[in-house]
Amino acid sequence: MEEKKLKKINVVYLLLYIFAPMVICAICFWIKGMFFPKGNMAVILTMVPCILSIVWWIFAGKIVYTKTKNKLEKKLDEMGFERNHTFNGSSCTVVVDAVHGNIGMAFFWNPSEVFVLPASRITKTWVDDGKTGAGIFAGSARVSFLFTIDDIKVRVNTFTSNQRWRMDSDYILTGISKADMMVDVLEEARSIKEK
């Protein structure tokens, strides 16, 4: 089993993802300004990098993340990992082998690595129902389950929304149920590994 430290974010990838299109756009604008101030080439050098940048920011992350998840699945299959529970979060995928007590993880912001770690390295698990307000004003816009590995906190959202929902709404209850289930599964895997 791997002993490497968990790394949620690959800083180089994060910076490239955000700034590379900007740099390419700036270079294209500079070329346009210096060599093609007018004409078709000027339009191409202005429009194409802008459109490609928007396409990159919208789709590239999801495509890369899907490839990372596929890489994780391939690795798990090679290792004989029993995939009892898989939770695909928007920023992190968690796969639990409740038989051997291992967990596999892939992160949106770290596509260069996937992690397969013993669940005994989990130190804490809990559910955050995102509740704010009191009484009839109680509500939430995010439910997630969290765990710490090597003192690094991993948050996986089971429900997110751009509006607040009542705590007894179907969305919130489903999110809490999923989070409770994942915490239960992680604790089970940890107890198996620690035996």
Next chain:
Amino acid sequence: MGFLKKIRGFFHDDWCSKCQSKMEEKNRRLYMLPMMVGHYTSHDDAEYYKKNLIQVNSKADIPIGNYACGLIAYECQECGHKAVKLSIFLPVRDEEKLEDAKYFENGEMDNFIER
């Protein structure tokens, strides 16, 4: 779940569909439905429930993230009509998220209840 079914499930699940009189509750049981949260699929066939429902004593016996199914068997004292209502819900801490309600009024579940 359909709107009318939901209304009926909330207010008048014990009304006889033949004579509209109040039916008597004959049997009430709790089962676990082996379906996980996020993977619920509606089934209209009674055979599915007969094959998959697992009886439990209380909600505490249902693993976290699994669906529960409450069965209530009714019998009309006026016309003798029998009906079985299945309430499929997700137990979440102290709450219940109602997912679906199924009514079997042609004796489809009779041999299951008699088990």
